[in-house]
Amino acid sequence: MYTQIRQRGCHIFQTSDMQHGISPLDHTFRATMTRIEKAMGTLIEIFQEYAGKEGDAKTMSKGELKTLLSNEFHLNLEDAKDKAASDKLFKDLDVNADGKVDFTEFVSFVAAVTVLLQGS
Ligand SMILES: [Ca+2]
Numbered sequence: 001m002y003t004q005i006r007q008r009g010c011h012i013f014q015t016s017d018m019q020h021g022i023s024p025l026d027h028t029f030r031a032t033m034t035r036i037e038k039a040m041g042t043l044i045e046i047f048q049e050y051a052g053k054e055g056d057a058k059t060m061s062k063g064e065l066k067t068l069l070s071n072e073f074h075l076n077l078e079d080a081k082d083k084a085a086s087d088k089l090f091k092d093l094d095v096n097a098d099g100k101v102d103f104t105e106f107v108s109f110v111a112a113v114t115v116l117l118q119g120s
Helices: 002-015 024-032 035-051 062-072 080-093 103-119
Strands: none
Touching: 002 035, 035 062, 035 103, 062 080, 080 103
16 A cells, blocks of 8 residues: 555656656646645645755755745744744754754644644
């Protein structure tokens, strides 16, 4: 079962890989994707879009995360109080404390927010 999930997961990642474009085969695969596969592909696309804005395209800087929070969560982080909150959130997300938010750290955050929303 995990092999099948992994095989489709590789297609989702390739289909969502904006840096290399989407081939006609990927469009065919995209049409077969289930809702949850599309949701996972969307998470990958969003992460890659923001992580790719500056520096290492596989991790998000504090500035990239701030832009993502502003654009995708409609958070305005312009005043000092909000800056402190976004700095704390970045520190909380950066579980391995390497000064960057990688995909695992990002997707853990999205999962936690989703659980909160589902329970409210
Ligand atoms: Ca990190």
